[in-house]
Amino acid sequence: MRWVEAIGRDIERNPTGDSEIHEEARAAAAELGGYTDTMVASRRAQRSSGRMAGDDVLGRLVALQNVAHLRLEERRLREVLLGLLVAGVEPIAASISLALGELIDRPGALQVARAAAASGDDDKLWAVLREALRFSPPRLMLARSCGQSHHLAQGTADEVVVPAGATVVVATAAAAFDPARVDEPEHFRVDRPEHPDFLFGEGPHACVARHVATAAVREACKALLGHEFHLSGPLRRDGGRPISFPVGLAPLRAAG
Known part of the structure; x- marks a missing residue:
């Protein structure tokens, strides 16, 4: 996560091209690349000895290197893994924390989200989480x-x-709070109709993994919404992104 944070900070939060931030990112990318190369070599050795390379993302990518037309050479495989970490794993984890943190401060919305999660109404649950992420976006x-x-x-x-x-x-x-684009933007609405997508973007540069990210955030929040939870410590941030979100869990009490 230290590597990912350094790289993400340079990509997303360094518009002036600060050299210190850029060099930290370059060093992190080099360290991450070395670690990735070691992991790939280990998985390839497993595969050459007749064993599976692992039933996970890395194992499947190593197995796909044998498919000629994919051209998944070492550098490309490293880029794919780096992209997954920086643009996938970290923002998804941040979104889960930010959405739940927003709902903790909004008991009414939290109750609606819990009811949607319990009834399996994924569309309703995502509508509430999407509104929470409008107020506390990962970027x-x-x-x-x-x-x-x-x-x-x-x-x-x-x-x-x-x-x-x-x-x-x-x-x-x-x-996301422009009244010309969003009706009553200052109000948290669990029934807000569709509006321009400020979370994943639109058009040719929209997030290619938006459906995967939506499912991951929704399902993780659904699991936690089945419990009573509260912040057991401060929500710590770095440039707006949560880096520590300590939550205490207890069984959800039945209504009445």
């Missing part, structure tokens, strides 16, 4: 470099020309 903003000159909001009063090479910071957390 507050995105920083991108403009490849070519672009007219933003062309033909409107907000039109601006973004020059090629400019760094553009997109404040998605703030956009």
Whole structure:
């Protein structure tokens, strides 16, 4: 997680290109790459001796290296694992913590989420969790470099020309509270209708694993919602991301 945090900080929270943050990320990527190479070599040795490489993500990727057209060479396999950790595992874990942390402070919404989880109403449960993540998103903003000159909001009063090479910071957390896009944005609504997706994005650059992430967050929260739970310590954050979320669990008491 230390490696993932350092890499994620450089990708997501370093719009000015701070050299110290960038070098920490490079060092973390090198360490993670070395660890990955060692793990891959171990799994490949298992496979060469006639055993399975492991029934997990790494084992399946090693097995797929024998499929010629996939071109899953060492560097590509390392990139896939790094992408899964930085863009998959860590944000999903953060989303689970952030959504539950938001519900703890909203007893009414927590009750609706518990009822949906107990009845198996996945759509209703996700609607509540999605609203919680609108208030406490795993990413507050995105920083991108403009490849070519672009007219933003062309033909409107907000039109601006973004020059090629400019760094553009997109404040998605703030956009989720734009009254022009979200009705009554300051209100937490468990029945909120669909609105622009500030969590996974839309169009050609939407999150490719959005369905996997949705299921993972929903099912993890569903398991915890079957218990009484409370924060047993402070929710610690680093740049908005939870790094410690201590929760105390107890059996859920029956109503009445």
